[in-house]
Amino acid sequence: MDMNNKYVMVEESIKHQIDSGLLVSQDKLPSIRALSQQLSVSKNTVIRAYQELEAQGVIYAVTKSGYHVNHRQDTLKPVTKPNQVDLLSVCKEILTYSPENEWLATGTAHPNIDTPIIKSLYAEIGRHSRRQANVASHYQLPPGNDQLIKHLGKISQDLGVNAPANQIAVTHGAQQAISLALRALTQAGDIVAVESPCYFGNLLLMESLGLKVVEIPSCPKTGIEPESLRQALKKWDISAILVTPNFTNPTGARMPLEKRVELLKLAPSIPIIEDDVFGALAFDQGIPPLKALDKDDRVIYVNSLSKVLDSRLRIGWVTAGQYQAKIEKLLLCDNMGSLNLMQSAVADFLGTGKYRTHVQKMHRFYQANVKQFHCELVTALNQYPELRGRYQIYLPQGSFLLWLTLPEHIDSEKIYQQAKPEGISILPGTIFGTSDQFRH
Structure with missing residues (x-):
């Protein structure tokens, strides 16, 4: 990939995060050094991308504070008409699993009970x-x-x-x-x-x-x-x-x-x-x-x-x-x-x-574990050039849930089917909407 394509990749990554709501008005963007390390690109590539985004009015620079997302009149996603729900058969198939055979149970929202x-x-x-x-x-x-x-x-x-x-x-x-x-x-x-x-x-x-x-x-x-x-x-x-x-x-x-x-x-x-x-x-x-x-x-x-x-x-x-x-x-x-x-x-x-003692302990436990898992997942995903800078995963301010958005051509149900025999559980996005809109 040449220099031009690399800075465009960074630019598109930032725009996609803004369009999807992961970055909102006034949010501070990662430092040039941090983003270059995250995306495995040079600092000059990040600088070029930030300059292009600033020229387009997407972001703005603040002295001694770096770059921030600019306020804009967003075009809201249209609200689709009311739908009947038809998910029972899909959910039954996906939720029928044997947790004792899993070594990475990331497809469940059950709490830690090992205390x-x-x-x-x-x-x-x-x-x-x-x-x-x-x-x-x-x-x-x-x-x-x-x-x-x-x-x-x-x-x-x-x-x-x-x-x-x-x-x-x-x-x-x-x-x-x-x-x-x-x-x-x-x-x-x-x-x-x-x-x-x-x-x-x-x-x-x-x-x-x-x-x-x-x-x-x-x-x-x-x-x-x-x-x-x-x-x-x-x-x-x-x-x-x-x-x-x-x-x-x-x-x-x-x-x-x-x-x-x-x-x-x-x-x-x-x-x-x-x-x-x-x-x-x-x-x-x-x-x-x-x-x-x-x-x-x-x-x-x-x-x-x-x-x-x-x-x-x-x-x-x-x-x-x-x-x-x-x-x-x-x-x-x-x-x-x-x-x-x-x-x-x-x-x-x-x-x-x-x-109350348990709740306080779980605050520390989940905060540390979510950060660690987030870090390891980002490191793993960044090994693939076709994914680097093209996925979003937001670190939450509580609980133990992580929502991963992949490029739109990737099918999470296929990933689910491939991961299941390997003892890895995930939940594909298809079960969280009525119109198959979260397949990626």
Whole structure:
């Protein structure tokens, strides 16, 4: 590759990151030295690319601060019309795997459980199991175990959500909480707005409920685009909005405070379901959830212990404000008997105070591991000249999710099929949208 092609490659890489939302207005670009090392090109090549981009008005130089992304009137990606979801067959095939045969399980969003505190959690579950063997059988009726609800209220409060005990209902994971919320707010044929890409589990829920989905473009760095949502609200009668402001699955995006405020202003009469399962895993002080900013009592807040403790616990909770009574009625009809063993055991575990210690430890653990994995993945990808400078992977500010965008001609489903026999799991982007738009 000659010098001219190399600087064009660098230029196109920066432009693509801006177009895809990985770099936004005022963001600082890597230093000349850092980018030359990252892309394995000379410093002169990077300088030439930055000069060309500056001449085009794409970036600007700041004395002693390097180059920054210029403000521009972006052409928003068009919002596609509402779609029926048809992902069940694809998801069943991809999610049917044997984790015991994997040596690199990057296709799952399960938390680290190799800690003494998690072992003490399961010791507590064992004690409750033996104790219940000598107690008459009974149901744990909704809204759930009183002590567990008390502790979940404290966890919510730590995240900025003040929820009294009579406004919390325990669910079978966050998935059931979102399902109950959708059933309380919609009926078959209604339209729900979701960020795109969107967690496949939520898309499957809407498929099962016969709902239509309008996918709102989402920046992999700052989440759902309010202006795109505004366009959709003008075109269609949207019954509910489902978002994950904190570290959305799969991109790890986190909505800044100003975007959260704007989102609430955009749709003053439309209920919002807020999925906050990764909220406790922020590497900094965190940002108030939508529920904490809501003055109209219309945000349904959903959380769970699956991403912080263990997915197998299947303990989630919902606080729904004006919709609480309807959701609890649906919960009672669905779950005459809940997992009383798990609820009582986890309640006692949370009463030990070990939860906060565990969360603090996981902050450090995930932050270090995500950085290391990101670094090793970038090093590996840069070995291929055809990929160097042509992929995007954003380092999140919390959780343990990484979203890799490859050149558009690359098929992630084929990579998935090739990696699977080698004991490597990934999740192809095809399951995070309804129109096959994330195949790369």
